[in-house]
Amino acid sequence: MLLASVNQVSAATYVPIGDTEQLYPFESQPTTHSTDRTIGSPENVYDGNTDSKTGKIDFTTGVFNLTIWERPSDYGREDFEIGWVDFKMRYESKGSEDDEYRILYYVGNTGPVVLKNWTSGADPPAKMVMGTYGLAETWANQSEPGDGVWTWNEIGNITFIFETKEVGDKDPPFLWYTEIYEIWLSVYPAGPPAIEQEPFAVLSAWPPIEPITMYEGFFVDLYVTNITALMGYEVHLYFDSAVLYALEGWTYWPNTDLFYLEFPGDYVGISFSIPTDNPLVDYGLNGTYPIARIYFVPLVEDGFCWLTYKLTKLSAPGGIPIPHMDFHSFYGILPVNTFLTGWVPENSFPWTDPIGTSWEEQYNITGRTWQLLNWSDVDASGDLSATDLINMTDVDTGSFWAFEVQDIWETDDPEMNVFMILTFTEELPPIPEFPWGLMLMIAIAPAIPIVYLWRTRRKGWVKK
Ligand SMILES: [Ca+2]
Ligand SMILES: [Ca+2]
Numbered sequence: 001m002l003l004a005s006v007n008q009v010s011a012a013t014y015v016p017i018g019d020t021e022q023l024y025p026f027e028s029q030p031t032t033h034s035t036d037r038t039i040g041s042p043e044n045v046y047d048g049n050t051d052s053k054t055g056k057i058d059f060t061t062g063v064f065n066l067t068i069w070e071r072p073s074d075y076g077r078e079d080f081e082i083g084w085v086d087f088k089m090r091y092e093s094k095g096s097e098d099d100e101y102r103i104l105y106y107v108g109n110t111g112p113v114v115l116k117n118w119t120s121g122a123d124p125p126a127k128m129v130m131g132t133y134g135l136a137e138t139w140a141n142q143s144e145p146g147d148g149v150w151t152w153n154e155i156g157n158i159t160f161i162f163e164t165k166e167v168g169d170k171d172p173p174f175l176w177y178t179e180i181y182e183i184w185l186s187v188y189p190a191g192p193p194a195i196e197q198e199p200f201a202v203l204s205a206w207p208p209i210e211p212i213t214m215y216e217g218f219f220v221d222l223y224v225t226n227i228t229a230l231m232g233y234e235v236h237l238y239f240d241s242a243v244l245y246a247l248e249g250w251t252y253w254p255n256t257d258l259f260y261l262e263f264p265g266d267y268v269g270i271s272f273s274i275p276t277d278n279p280l281v282d283y284g285l286n287g288t289y290p291i292a293r294i295y296f297v298p299l300v301e302d303g304f305c306w307l308t309y310k311l312t313k314l315s316a317p318g319g320i321p322i323p324h325m326d327f328h329s330f331y332g333i334l335p336v337n338t339f340l341t342g343w344v345p346e347n348s349f350p351w352t353d354p355i356g357t358s359w360e361e362q363y364n365i366t367g368r369t370w371q372l373l374n375w376s377d378v379d380a381s382g383d384l385s386a387t388d389l390i391n392m393t394d395v396d397t398g399s400f401w402a403f404e405v406q407d408i409w410e411t412d413d414p415e416m417n418v419f420m421i422l423t424f425t426e427e428l429p430p431i432p433e434f435p436w437g438l439m440l441m442i443a444i445a446p447a448i449p450i451v452y453l454w455r456t457r458r459k460g461w462v463k464k
């Protein structure tokens with residue numbers, strides 16, 4: 001796909017940084033600065049505008065300090081318990097001949113925590129390019145250097161420092177300089193979803209977003225968790241176009257090379273990779289961090305819709321696919337009778353014979369496991385599809401529920417590739433302590449050996 005249908009012309013986010021209504025993440029900005037040297041328009045790094053920037057910061061030895069950071073109660077909101085803090089900085093640098101810069105922070109007098117060590121030269125990492133779609137560099141899940149646990153007082157007492165140092169003669173300031181557009185924190189009650197079993201890596205849209213006033217913009221950040229050597233990504237995030245309108249997409253450094261960014265109506269297609277002139281293109285980036293941000297506006301009051309991945313390709317250097325699990329998300333209040341489950345794969349999905357398949361719930365109760373025990377092919381399609389009725393048992397409690405399939409789809413990733421959205425219709429009598437009706441008995445007959453084995457095995461485990 002070579003055509004990038006981009007409806008993004010400005011280099012400022014739809015809503016200024018820190019100005020969305022959403023509770024999570026809270027985006028904290030510094031409110032003041034100090035410096036022992038000359039820096040033009042320093043307040044532009046905390047004006048919320050990702051297009052406004054400082055003057056050209058040359059390599060005069062000195063510091064640029066950003067202090068007194070915001071907290072939710074400054075906006076009449078709750079100062080929630082902090083579980084996760086990402087530092088973000090949108091900046092571009094020409095690099096240097098041999099002069100150096102570094103990026104670090106203190107909390108009160110504790111520190112420093114060095115985010116980017118002294119760097120110099122005309123290539124990355126000293127040279128930094130964000131381009132049209134690069135939102136920021138992220139230093140994800142930064143620890144509080146005192147006791148490792150953040151409080152809002154400590155957030156407030158951060159000193160974030162951009163420090164420059166002349167080496168030998170000062171490098172010519174008209175050739176070598178840095179411009180800083182915006183500095184902020186994304187603060188969450190908890191980090192993005194992680195899994196304990198292989199493939200370990202998770203792609204999520206984190207966190208789910210509570211209802212926002214109609215036409216007020218909000219964003220979701222797409223996170224990778226426990227990823228190894230990510231060099232590029234291609235993602236299609238689907239939503240209900242009657243509930244939301246997708247406005248614009250951003251990518252996080254270092255994936256700043258545009259492959260495509262498209263808004264066809266019911267999904268956002270976004271694909272970026274590390275530029276070939278960045279040495280990271282040969283190694284990729286490890287860890288847990290955001291890769292993209294998408295801004296939406298709600299088209300209705302109190303709407304609900306799923307945010308589901310239907311195509312996700314994460315690539316290591318050389319284009320090697322990275323196995324991962326897709327963890328979906330939603331906007332609005334999750335209805336209590338709605339569920340999203342993912343098939344626990346063994347080989348290829350038995351579309352025409354799904355009885356006996358195991359499923360893991362993502363919503364409402366993350367990690368709850370189900371086994372599909374009965375299937376009625378309502379639309380007579382011959383395979384498991386929307387409008388079909390299924391019965392599933394909760395593997396841990398044995399409760400037995402009837403569902404209608406609202407949506408079922410396959411993603412391209414072979415590691416976890418079939419997902420269903422279900423609505424609860426009724427709770428059925430427990431199995432198999434009570435005799436079943438004759439018709440149900442006939443319908444479920446192919447499943448009986450599976451049920452039997454499962455119960456036997458479970459009881460065996462309990463006894464031992
Ligand atoms: Ca700015
Ligand atoms: Ca020099």
Ligand SMILES: [Ca+2]
Nearest residue numbers: 381383384385
């Ligand atoms: Ca069907």
